[in-house]
Amino acid sequence: MRCRRCRDEAVIEIRRNNTAYCKGCFLEVFRNQVVRAIDTWEMVGPRDRILVAVSGGKDSLALWDVLLAQGLQADGLYLGLGIGDYSDRSHQVTAAFAAERGATLVTVDLAATYGFDIPTAGRKGSRSTCAVCGLSKRYVFNAAAADGGYDVVATGHNLDDEAATLLGNTLRWNTDYIARQSPVLPAADGMVKKVKPLHRLSELETAAYAFLRGIDYVVEECPLVEGNTQLRYKEAMNAIEARSPGTKSQFFFGFLDRAMPLFTPEDRAEIVACQACGRSTTGMFCAFCRARAQILGERLAPPEDRQVREELADEVLPVELFEHAGGPAT
Amino acid sequence: MRCRRCRDEAVIEIRRNNTAYCKGCFLEVFRNQVVRAIDTWEMVGPRDRILVAVSGGKDSLALWDVLLAQGLQADGLYLGLGIGDYSDRSHQVTAAFAAERGATLVTVDLAATYGFDIPTAGRKGSRSTCAVCGLSKRYVFNAAAADGGYDVVATGHNLDDEAATLLGNTLRWNTDYIARQSPVLPAADGMVKKVKPLHRLSELETAAYAFLRGIDYVVEECPLVEGNTQLRYKEAMNAIEARSPGTKSQFFFGFLDRAMPLFTPEDRAEIVACQACGRSTTGMFCAFCRARAQILGERLAPPEDRQVREELADEVLPVELFEHAGGPAT
Numbered sequence: 001m002r003c004r005r006c007r008d009e010a011v012i013e014i015r016r017n018n019t020a021y022c023k024g025c026f027l028e029v030f031r032n033q034v035v036r037a038i039d040t041w042e043m044v045g046p047r048d049r050i051l052v053a054v055s056g057g058k059d060s061l062a063l064w065d066v067l068l069a070q071g072l073q074a075d076g077l078y079l080g081l082g083i084g085d086y087s088d089r090s091h092q093v094t095a096a097f098a099a100e101r102g103a104t105l106v107t108v109d110l111a112a113t114y115g116f117d118i119p120t121a122g123r124k125g126s127r128s129t130c131a132v133c134g135l136s137k138r139y140v141f142n143a144a145a146a147d148g149g150y151d152v153v154a155t156g157h158n159l160d161d162e163a164a165t166l167l168g169n170t171l172r173w174n175t176d177y178i179a180r181q182s183p184v185l186p187a188a189d190g191m192v193k194k195v196k197p198l199h200r201l202s203e204l205e206t207a208a209y210a211f212l213r214g215i216d217y218v219v220e221e222c223p224l225v226e227g228n229t230q231l232r233y234k235e236a237m238n239a240i241e242a243r244s245p246g247t248k249s250q251f252f253f254g255f256l257d258r259a260m261p262l263f264t265p266e267d268r269a270e271i272v273a274c275q276a277c278g279r280s281t282t283g284m285f286c287a288f289c290r291a292r293a294q295i296l297g298e299r300l301a302p303p304e305d306r307q308v309r310e311e312l313a314d315e316v317l318p319v320e321l322f323e324h325a326g327g328p329a330t
Numbered sequence: 331m332r333c334r335r336c337r338d339e340a341v342i343e344i345r346r347n348n349t350a351y352c353k354g355c356f357l358e359v360f361r362n363q364v365v366r367a368i369d370t371w372e373m374v375g376p377r378d379r380i381l382v383a384v385s386g387g388k389d390s391l392a393l394w395d396v397l398l399a400q401g402l403q404a405d406g407l408y409l410g411l412g413i414g415d416y417s418d419r420s421h422q423v424t425a426a427f428a429a430e431r432g433a434t435l436v437t438v439d440l441a442a443t444y445g446f447d448i449p450t451a452g453r454k455g456s457r458s459t460c461a462v463c464g465l466s467k468r469y470v471f472n473a474a475a476a477d478g479g480y481d482v483v484a485t486g487h488n489l490d491d492e493a494a495t496l497l498g499n500t501l502r503w504n505t506d507y508i509a510r511q512s513p514v515l516p517a518a519d520g521m522v523k524k525v526k527p528l529h530r531l532s533e534l535e536t537a538a539y540a541f542l543r544g545i546d547y548v549v550e551e552c553p554l555v556e557g558n559t560q561l562r563y564k565e566a567m568n569a570i571e572a573r574s575p576g577t578k579s580q581f582f583f584g585f586l587d588r589a590m591p592l593f594t595p596e597d598r599a600e601i602v603a604c605q606a607c608g609r610s611t612t613g614m615f616c617a618f619c620r621a622r623a624q625i626l627g628e629r630l631a632p633p634e635d636r637q638v639r640e641e642l643a644d645e646v647l648p649v650e651l652f653e654h655a656g657g658p659a660t
Contacts (some may be wrong), residue, residue, distance in 0.1 A: 173584035254503035
């Protein structure tokens with residue numbers, strides 16, 4: 001197989017495009033796709049300070065690598081989830097990546113800052129482990145970016161991630177989530193802008209990029225992910241893709257072109273400050289603070305306040321609210 | 331396992347509803363679902379003459395059985411596709427079904443009436459075998475119903491069929507097809523009304539109904555169906571359904587409830603009479619007549635007519651048009 005651009009020996013074949021590239025051309029094409037995503041969706045301005053959420057996996061490190069190579073102001077954010085060896089190794093890998101490049105890595109430890117880790121949250125909370133992990137990431141990424149004065153949070157979601165999420169949202173026709181599945185979520189009401197510059201690139205391509213760039217990354221999946229529904233949607237998409245290459249990109253790009261404009265996000269209730277943490281929410285307390293209180297067995301407000309008790313009843317079991325009534329308020 | 335309704339021993343378990351039924355209750359529940367579909371979507375009026383497209387498979391015979399049991403005026407239509415033993419057996423089975431019930435079976439033989447069978451069409455035409463078969467069925471069902479004075483054509487499409495078709499249309503975001511994926515297509519411009527009264531029932535349920543009613547049906551798949559994309563979508567849906575029972579019905583009913591109204595069918599060009607067969611079309615000749623001419627190596631109009639030549643150029647290879655220029659016009 002020969003490189004489509006320079007006719008040198010190819011090192012990677014991309015079936016959905018029926019094409020192949022040598023190392024040099026692939027790295028350039030990969031970066032061009034990221035630049036194209038950034039430009040098309042006006043993801044970052046030339047003076048923007050970017051905070052890249054880095055897990056230690058191939059996608060987020062490949063993203064950080066490209067953003068730095070483009071000369072953008074991109075710091076990394078590592079969130080320690082407390083998932084044993086997996087988290088330790090992820091932290092080492094991201095710290096080494098930053099040190100090699102003289103880049104800044106911001107580290108937040110969930111347990112040290114918020115009092116719980118993800119394995120505990122999965123056991124004690126009412127949400128699944130993956131759900132509480134996702135909620136925590138969204139909260140901490142936004143909080144760290146807002147507090148650090150960053151203009152935009154960039155995540156390493158690739159085409160496979162986006163196609164699987166879209167499949168899940170579409171199988172449920174969750175029209176509100178579908179409407180919001182854009183590669184860019186603009187800043188609004190105390191929420192920092194979020195962007196996904198890798199959404200044009202498949203998992204295979206991000207893995208190849210990381211490998212060819214010699215990036216040391218954590219290859220293992222999170223050990224808590226087993227049975228995750230997102231994985232099932234990926235498997236279903238992969239089964240179809242294997243027999244009809246191009247289905248995944250057709251699905252996601254066709255959505256962006258033709259379908260996303262048909263879906264309208266639900267009107268949000270008025271945005272107010274969470275009475276516990278002060279960040280944006282639509283209720284009295286934000287979802288993260290409610291989940292955290294449940295996990296820690298704490299209460300968010302004096303039990304005398306009947307309105308609060310009723311509002312919390314959906315999220316926190318009454319027994320938890322009242323058992324700790326004598327304890328210290330958060 | 332006990333029947334959910336009468337507590338007798340159950341003979342069928344329906345996982346997506348987490349329920350089970352004895353024979354008598356299942357047959358009643360099945361028929362109720364068909365009646366509910368007919369009522370909700372105003373599929374047939376009490377005096378309507380229905381033409382049921384029967385292939386000899388479980389779905390269409392189960393449908394015909396239920397419609398007759400409801401006392402509706404339902405004749406069968408068997409279209410002979412000329413697929414060897416498979417078609418012969420299908421014809422025998424539908425004829426025997428009709429004879430047992432004293433019902434009327436209308437038979438159309440594709441080769442005798444239109445000059446080609448499906449295996450020939452698959453070899454000679456530019457469409458895939460399944461595509462030309464689908465086109466032929468739609469054309470003949472409509473023509474037979476219109477000529478026979480029927481008010482509505484009913485087909486045996488079940489929930490699995492509809493979910494797989496919706497998945498295929500959604501993976502391509504074919505917004506026009508998505509907009510038209512209703513259980514009812516109203517009569518319009520010479521097109522007879524089309525209804526799918528089994529869309530609430532899964533393939534497992536139609537098979538169980540046919541089995542429990544002692545209906546002799548053709549179990550084998552069409553021998554030409556291998557590699558059909560619809561089958562891949564069914565496999566993908568089944569893989570997800572196996573781990574998340576209810577996904578299929580959630581997907582299709584969620585679509586009907588919340589998403590179908592968001593999609594608008596494209597405006598059709600003006601409907602005119604096909605210059606070959608006289609039936610409704612938007613061009614000079616309808617898709618069926620163009621496909622047929624291509625398969626038979628015939629031409630649809632004198633080659634002197636430049637406008638026609640240009641219009642046909644997309645569908646019929648010029649060589650075919652001109653090679654037969656001296657032959658008889660269709």
